[in-house]
Amino acid sequence: MDTAYPNPANGEGSATHRVYGRLRQMIVTGDLEPGEKLKIDGLRKRLETGASPIREALSLLTSDHLVERLDQRGFRTAEVSATNFEEILLLRCTLEDLALRESIANATDDWEEAVVLAHHRMQRTAASEPKAFEDMHKAFHMSLLANASYPILLKFCSQLYDLNIRYRYLAGNALNYQRRDVSEEHAGILQAAVARDADLASDRLLNHYKMTGAFLAGLMGNGGLPRGKKASA
Amino acid sequence: MDTAYPNPANGEGSATHRVYGRLRQMIVTGDLEPGEKLKIDGLRKRLETGASPIREALSLLTSDHLVERLDQRGFRTAEVSATNFEEILLLRCTLEDLALRESIANATDDWEEAVVLAHHRMQRTAASEPKAFEDMHKAFHMSLLANASYPILLKFCSQLYDLNIRYRYLAGNALNYQRRDVSEEHAGILQAAVARDADLASDRLLNHYKMTGAFLAGLMGNGGLPRGKKASA
DNA sequence: TGCTGCAGAAAAATCGATTATTCATGGACG
DNA sequence: CGTCCATGAATAATCGATTTTTCTGCAGCA
Numbered sequence: 237m238d239t240a241y242p243n244p245a246n247g248e249g250s251a252t253h254r255v256y257g258r259l260r261q262m263i264v265t266g267d268l269e270p271g272e273k274l275k276i277d278g279l280r281k282r283l284e285t286g287a288s289p290i291r292e293a294l295s296l297l298t299s300d301h302l303v304e305r306l307d308q309r310g311f312r313t314a315e316v317s318a319t320n321f322e323e324i325l326l327l328r329c330t331l332e333d334l335a336l337r338e339s340i341a342n343a344t345d346d347w348e349e350a351v352v353l354a355h356h357r358m359q360r361t362a363a364s365e366p367k368a369f370e371d372m373h374k375a376f377h378m379s380l381l382a383n384a385s386y387p388i389l390l391k392f393c394s395q396l397y398d399l400n401i402r403y404r405y406l407a408g409n410a411l412n413y414q415r416r417d418v419s420e421e422h423a424g425i426l427q428a429a430v431a432r433d434a435d436l437a438s439d440r441l442l443n444h445y446k447m448t449g450a451f452l453a454g455l456m457g458n459g460g461l462p463r464g465k466k467a468s469a
Numbered sequence: 470m471d472t473a474y475p476n477p478a479n480g481e482g483s484a485t486h487r488v489y490g491r492l493r494q495m496i497v498t499g500d501l502e503p504g505e506k507l508k509i510d511g512l513r514k515r516l517e518t519g520a521s522p523i524r525e526a527l528s529l530l531t532s533d534h535l536v537e538r539l540d541q542r543g544f545r546t547a548e549v550s551a552t553n554f555e556e557i558l559l560l561r562c563t564l565e566d567l568a569l570r571e572s573i574a575n576a577t578d579d580w581e582e583a584v585v586l587a588h589h590r591m592q593r594t595a596a597s598e599p600k601a602f603e604d605m606h607k608a609f610h611m612s613l614l615a616n617a618s619y620p621i622l623l624k625f626c627s628q629l630y631d632l633n634i635r636y637r638y639l640a641g642n643a644l645n646y647q648r649r650d651v652s653e654e655h656a657g658i659l660q661a662a663v664a665r666d667a668d669l670a671s672d673r674l675l676n677h678y679k680m681t682g683a684f685l686a687g688l689m690g691n692g693g694l695p696r697g698k699k700a701s702a
Numbered sequence: 703t704g705c706t707g708c709a710g711a712a713a714a715a716t717c718g719a720t721t722a723t724t725c726a727t728g729g730a731c732g
Numbered sequence: 733c734g735t736c737c738a739t740g741a742a743t744a745a746t747c748g749a750t751t752t753t754t755c756t757g758c759a760g761c762a
Binding site for chain 4: 524
């Protein structure tokens with residue numbers, strides 16, 4: 237069932253791909269802090285590669301809104317802010333609603349099975365490896381939308397997912413934010429999707445986002461952004 | 470009133486920026502045909518620069534959905550298709566509706582003046598230079614949305630605008646597709662926006678898109694895509 | 703004291719050459 | 733007769749070095 241494409245995680249594929257994946261991971265998880273200067277030379281050493289793949293990967297990440305390019309002055313990771321988070325939440329709600337409805341409208345048994353499978357894999361992974369869980373979590377959410385034959389829309393959703401999850405990490409991924417709830421929410425979404433009830437599924441999905449969103453927004457509303465922001469003030 | 474930023478069109482800014490702008494222009498206008506192989510070396514000579522800026526620009530264009538990257542096998546311009554066009558149209562309608570309403574909700578006199586100005590400039594340019602007109606046209610449309618404080622959304626809209634206009638060029642920009650109508654539609658949108666009537670403005674804007682969209686879709690529905698597609702069949 | 707401008711250092715951006723990969727061709731083999 | 737593999741050519745990808753540009757700290761000046 238897994239694809240036979242080159243896996244950038246290993247030594248396969250182009251250096252650019254590897255670096256892209258690695259950097260995205262580092263930014264999303266907060267390993268590279270918001271606003272942090274990204275020196276080509278530093279990354280070159282850290283990732284053991286030349287300048288070209290690094291610059292190319294950074295260019296790609298710029299389009300993903302995870303990196304900002306300052307012409308002639310290099311790159312830095314994107315800043316975070318409450319308004320940025322709100323925008324991401326709004327766009328996700330708008331676009332995933334659209335994608336989910338289309339996906340369900342085109343429902344097939346194959347798609348349904350893929351969704352069930354993705355959900356199961358997520359469940360199975362839940363407790364153990366957080367990194368693996370996050371991958372499965374994204375896979376589940378994307379599988380819900382995957383049946384919409386709108387590739388651009390799906391790419392937008394994927395980007396927004398990553399942007400959103402970055403805030404989760406920043407808030408301290410440790411927060412097992414009412415995980416019991418979440419598990420049940422996932423089950424509810426799955427059930428509605430499998431039942432091909434677009435209204436219900438969309439409602440549950442957006443609620444899922446808004447809950448988490450409100451929770452994170454709350455965190456940020458109080459003492460500003462949790463981590464991030466180097467000690468400068 | 471114009472910005473003091475480096476202007477990539479001249480010799481200013483980084484080579485990457487220049488190349489990016491130049492390539493985007495070439496792809497959007499159909500100078501580079503859909504699906505055309507983009508050989509680094511060829512572009513290197515044609516644009517008189519090294520491989521690095523070219524690759525970087527191509528990476529950026531990949532994220533704009535104007536170029537496709539085939540890992541280890543180079544780049545080519547994105548293909549065009551009726552379904553791709555429909556997706557673009559749908560996304561534009563969804564996202565610009567959102568952006569326009571937000572823009573109007575935040576309306577200020579400054580914004581209003583900027584919109585009026587953009588409209589005037591477009592009008593003034595109308596007949597003469599088509600290239601200049603296209604720039605003004607985009608500027609007008611973006612100015613309508615510009616007051617929405619959602620930078621990601623605005624970038625999406627900008628990208629989608631370019632993707633859409635590409636189809637206009639492919640259909641033969643020559644088609645002065647009922648330009649009389651269009652001019653009036655623009656005036657109507659402007660008027661509604663200035664009156665801060667979000668419902669009316671959005672309605673007119675989306676209609677504007679759907680009209681043009683239906684027209685182009687019609688063209689494509691018949692004999693496939695107009696230009697593009699190398700002589701292969 | 704506070705501003706201005708000039709080294710020198712640091713970093714970004716770019717280039718030209720090298721290496722790795724894919725593609726095209728033709729010949730051997732089943 | 734068609735398929736498979738070897739070989740060389742073409743091209744992508746990457747690297748290391750060079751060139752620009754920006755940044756930083758300090759001296760000169762009002």
